[in-house]
Amino acid sequence: MNPSPLTFLNLKFFRVNIETDFTSKIKAEDFDFVGATLGWSVKHGKDENNENWWVAVGFVVTNEDAEVICPYVIDVQALGIFSVTEQWPIERHEQLVYENGAALVYGAIRDMVSTITARSLPGGIMLPTPTFVGTYEEFLKQPDTSAGAKLEEDTKE
Numbered sequence: 001m002n003p004s005p006l007t008f009l010n011l012k013f014f015r016v017n018i019e020t021d022f023t024s025k026i027k028a029e030d031f032d033f034v035g036a037t038l039g040w041s042v043k044h045g046k047d048e049n050n051e052n053w054w055v056a057v058g059f060v061v062t063n064e065d066a067e068v069i070c071p072y073v074i075d076v077q078a079l080g081i082f083s084v085t086e087q088w089p090i091e092r093h094e095q096l097v098y099e100n101g102a103a104l105v106y107g108a109i110r111d112m113v114s115t116i117t118a119r120s121l122p123g124g125i126m127l128p129t130p131t132f133v134g135t136y137e138e139f140l141k142q143p144d145t146s147a148g149a150k151l152e153e154d155t156k157e
Contacts (some may be wrong), residue, residue: 003023006096007081011079016076016077020121021073031068040058055080058077061073071123072122076112078108100132103132110126114126133135
């Protein structure tokens, strides 16, 4: 195993809202998110000293207009701070942070949701496993793609 060129320096949650939805007819352990209304957001940039990168990830489950009602309404947003080794090509820093940093922050969100719901009445729930591979290329196709300038629109699934 080789060390990663990306170092996870810090993680902060700035929103953790998980509420039981008693209208759901599915046990949390049986819920697979198929037909649920999910929202995602990723935003990134460099700190004021231009030394470290930050990545903010949001994940939302709403039950409005959903085909299947999730046992929880979920809105969690977290921010990760990262550094990239000087040995990594500078032209690849932003993509590394955007994709791998987002995956690390989302993993922390998954863990937070699992921990909180494990002791909640409907039972524990595990968020779906996404991939962030290729999301940087999608980000670049959007207008005004300077670092941190574009918040991806929430996508509905």
